[in-house]
Amino acid sequence: MDDDTTRSSLAAAVADGVSSDADGAAADEQSAASDTDADTDWLRLRALVRLVAVVREFLPLALTYLRDRRRFLLFGRRRQVTADQQTARAERLLDSLVALGPTFIKLGQILSTRPDALPRTYIDVLSRLQDRVPADDWDEVRPVVESDLGPVDEVFDDFDTEPISGASLGQVYTARVDGQQVAVKVLRPDIRPRVEADLRVIDALMPLLTATAPQGQAYTLQNLGREFADAIREEMDYAHEAAMLRTIRDNFADDESIIVPEVLVDHSSPRVLTMEYVDGIKIDDVDALDEAGIDRTALIRRLESAYIQMILEDGVFHADPHPGNLAVKRDGSIVFYDFGMTGRVSQELQNNILDFYVAIARDDIDGVIDAFVAMDALDPTADRELMREVFDLAIESFRGNDLDDYRIEQLVGEFQSNIYEFPLRLPQQVALIVRVTTVLDGVAGTLDPEFDVIALITDYVREEGYGEEGVKRVVESTQKEIQATAQSLVRVPPKLERVLDRAERGNLALGIVLAGGREEPWDRFAKRLCLGILLAASVAATLLLVATTTGPVPLVAAAGTAVLCLLFAQSLRGKRGLRVSPQFTRQEMRQRRRE
Numbered sequence: 036m037d038d039d040t041t042r043s044s045l046a047a048a049v050a051d052g053v054s055s056d057a058d059g060a061a062a063d064e065q066s067a068a069s070d071t072d073a074d075t076d077w078l079r080l081r082a083l084v085r086l087v088a089v090v091r092e093f094l095p096l097a098l099t100y101l102r103d104r105r106r107f108l109l110f111g112r113r114r115q116v117t118a119d120q121q122t123a124r125a126e127r128l129l130d131s132l133v134a135l136g137p138t139f140i141k142l143g144q145i146l147s148t149r150p151d152a153l154p155r156t157y158i159d160v161l162s163r164l165q166d167r168v169p170a171d172d173w174d175e176v177r178p179v180v181e182s183d184l185g186p187v188d189e190v191f192d193d194f195d196t197e198p199i200s201g202a203s204l205g206q207v208y209t210a211r212v213d214g215q216q217v218a219v220k221v222l223r224p225d226i227r228p229r230v231e232a233d234l235r236v237i238d239a240l241m242p243l244l245t246a247t248a249p250q251g252q253a254y255t256l257q258n259l260g261r262e263f264a265d266a267i268r269e270e271m272d273y274a275h276e277a278a279m280l281r282t283i284r285d286n287f288a289d290d291e292s293i294i295v296p297e298v299l300v301d302h303s304s305p306r307v308l309t310m311e312y313v314d315g316i317k318i319d320d321v322d323a324l325d326e327a328g329i330d331r332t333a334l335i336r337r338l339e340s341a342y343i344q345m346i347l348e349d350g351v352f353h354a355d356p357h358p359g360n361l362a363v364k365r366d367g368s369i370v371f372y373d374f375g376m377t378g379r380v381s382q383e384l385q386n387n388i389l390d391f392y393v394a395i396a397r398d399d400i401d402g403v404i405d406a407f408v409a410m411d412a413l414d415p416t417a418d419r420e421l422m423r424e425v426f427d428l429a430i431e432s433f434r435g436n437d438l439d440d441y442r443i444e445q446l447v448g449e450f451q452s453n454i455y456e457f458p459l460r461l462p463q464q465v466a467l468i469v470r471v472t473t474v475l476d477g478v479a480g481t482l483d484p485e486f487d488v489i490a491l492i493t494d495y496v497r498e499e500g501y502g503e504e505g506v507k508r509v510v511e512s513t514q515k516e517i518q519a520t521a522q523s524l525v526r527v528p529p530k531l532e533r534v535l536d537r538a539e540r541g542n543l544a545l546g547i548v549l550a551g552g553r554e555e556p557w558d559r560f561a562k563r564l565c566l567g568i569l570l571a572a573s574v575a576a577t578l579l580l581v582a583t584t585t586g587p588v589p590l591v592a593a594a595g596t597a598v599l600c601l602l603f604a605q606s607l608r609g610k611r612g613l614r615v616s617p618q619f620t621r622q623e624m625r626q627r628r629r630e
Contacts, residue, residue, distance in 0.1 A: 037341055061465065080226060082235040089139075089236050092131045101247065118156065125160035137203030137226065138233035140164065141267055145259070148470040150254050151589060170201045175224050183304035194219070196231060200359075204230075204375070209312060212302060221516065222306040227271055234264050242627065262463040272377035273308040280374040282308070286349045293341050295369045315362030319481045329367050331482040338369055338478070339491055342471060346380055347388060352469045354378040354546045356474050358481075378467035384410065388468070395489060396496040402425050412465045431487060566603040573599050 103116055132143040146153055152180035173196040177187060185191045197219075198206040204226055208219045241260045269275050277298045294313055302309035316323045318338075324331055338361070347351035353360075353429040355376040362370040380388070387410045394402025400423045407413035413422070479486045490510035577592040 045256075054506050066336075078232060078235070079223045079233040081228065085232045086236045086239065089135060089233075089240070094508060096124065096128060096131065102524065107583065121154065122160065123158045125157040128157065129160055129164060132161075132627075136229070136233075137223075137231050138237075142237075144264055145263055145266070145470075149255070149466065151257055164504055168199050170206055171223055176221050176234055177205065179221055179306055183307050184302060191219075198599075200494075204267075210309075212299060212309070216300060216312040217309050218312045220308040221312075221316055222271060222273065222600045230267060231273065234267070237263070252342075258463060260467070265463070265610060267379070272305055273303065274305040275306055276374050276377075277303050281378045282351055283345065283349070283353060283371070283374065283377075286345070286351070287341070290341075292337050292368045294368050294428070296316070296370075296372070301562075305541070313362070313370050315363075315364045318361040318363055318369070318478060319358035321481065324363060324482075327363075327365055328450055329363060332486060334363060334367060334369070335479045335482045335486050336491060337367075339475065340495070341369065342475065343492075343495055346386055346468060346471075347392075350382070350385065350486055352378050352468075352471065353469055354379065356471060356478065361478070371392070378464060378471075380464060384464055392492050392496055395430060396493040400430075403430075410465050411462050415498055565607045566599065566606055570596070570599045570603050 050340055060217070121475055130145065132139040143161050145166045147164060148156055149158075177196075180187055180190075189193050192214070193209040195208055198208050200207045203223075205220050208221065210217050210219050226298065237260060241257065245256050256337050277300070279297055280295060283298065287293040287295060296311040296313050299309040299311075305513045316327060316329075318324075318334075324334070338356075342352060342356070353371050353374055353376075355373060356371075360371065360373045362372065364370060372584075382613070390409065391403060391406035394406055396402075404413065404419060404422050408415050476488075479488065573592070573596040577596045580589040580592050
């Protein structure tokens with residue numbers, strides 16, 4: 036509250052004869068502001084302590100990484116790292132993330148689905164990362180529930196104080212409300228300030244990480260930092276989770292094969308989420324599914340179709356479909372749990388994904404690449420020949436086809452080992468969709484290793500009539516190009532005539548910009564010229580002093596000449612010509628592998 040508002044409020048209170056109440060309110064506001072300042076100071080102190088712990092934990096890994104890039108840290112070539120060394124470092128990273136607690140465990144879980152951020156070896160190791168945080172005692176959790184909802188014995192008919200599942204951010208209990216069995220998800224005590232302190236540490240270290248990362252990785256790391264902060268804050272807000280849960284439940288209201296638990300609004304808060312308890316068979320429990328007589332191929336088809344609907348039609352999707360969050364009822368219907376991680380898809384992105392699906396259905400690899408570029412997920416200057424091979428292999432693998440082992444060894448080894456330096460750059464929305472696709476592919480591989488998701492996409496495109504829509508888009512695009520060309524034909528001749536007139540009169544100025552690196556070519560030339568002139572003058576002066584003078588003066592002049600000679604020689608050793616960032620080509624990848 037600003038000063039003018041405060042003064043006007045107090046004046047109104049005095050006019051009503053309740054000045055004492057106004058004074059009390061002002062005192063309360065001042066006390067609240069003081070508490071806020073104290074909380075901010077405590078958060079800063081906590082972040083500082085965590086910064087020291089994080090730096091201490093990751094410093095050995097950081098120094099090892101720098102030594103790999105420069106053998107002696109400040110100079111030298113890259114150091115060759117063996118597969119065993121890389122695996123050992125990935126294991127060390129895993130241990131460090133677990134030691135640092137819930138925030139970094141979540142960070143590791145997200146990194147395990149981002150091959151554009153880490154090498155393949157690290158992805159394989161981090162994929163084993165699970166929430167390893169011991170459950171909090173009920174005596175510590177109970178105050179959270181009662182602070183938000185009231186006395187447990189009054190709010191719930193019955194409450195089992197032993198959690199049925201636990202994670203790094205919250206724990207789930209079973210209870211009863213009006214005779215109905217419910218699941219109660221409770222945020223861990225004091226988890227929010229701990230996470231906020233860790234996020235401050237990550238935000239402080241991000242500029243250092245991006246500065247030392249390879250050029251193609253900087254964008255990925257910045258985007259990953261924003262994505263992680265948004266995701267973990269949303270996951271700690273159970274009011275947001277309840278809203279997303281209700282939205283997705285409404286979207287599948289007419290589909291009996293998809294079950295989303297109902298939220299009990301009166302028994303929920305930003306820290307406590309009470310929902311309908313729905314039991315089922317864990318989706319990767321193949322033996323139990325077979326025993327129940329459930330068609331696994333039809334099951335994965337329903338699951339994939341549900342995600343196509345969420346992403347392409349509803350624009351809101353469940354973003355964490357690992358087996359612990361999916362169950363199957365005896366009738367084959369799929370139960371979704373844990374909506375802490377969800378995503379939204381803009382209309383533009385939906386259109387781009389639809390173009391991607393249409394290109395897959397038409398077996399148009401160039402169209403697939405164009406869709407990735409349109410989604411800002413691929414550098415437009417990427418080597419298209421290599422990308423065609425990569426996408427062709429990926430599509431074949433999603434079809435469930437048997438691939439040539441030699442081709443896989445040559446291409447996948449080349450691609451996956453360098454994808455974290457590759458021109459792929461996943462925006463936040465696209466990264467969540469990639470995460471979902473990756474996890475679903477693992478679930479599909481468990482249920483039916485030969486499942487053809489490309490055939491499912493093709494059927495969807497045809498059933499929805501998007502094949503004809505794709506043709507319409509091509510026609511519309513061609514019409515727009517023809518119109519633009521016609522307008523250019525009208526505008527260009529007058530402009531060209533004006534340029535030629537200026538050239539004929541001698542008034543045409545041509546500006547040339549040479550794009551260089553840190554030091555422009557003309558700057559290097561001027562430096563060399565100046566050093567050459569100084570060196571020549573210094574040599575002449577030194578010879579003259581040696582011939583005509585005795586004592587220390589000729590020695591000082593000779594030393595100065597030697598310094599100038601070294602500087603001049605150093606300038607000649609610099610890179611010549613224009614410094615540009617090379618296009619990421621297959622030849623460059625192979626050269627890196629040889630190095």
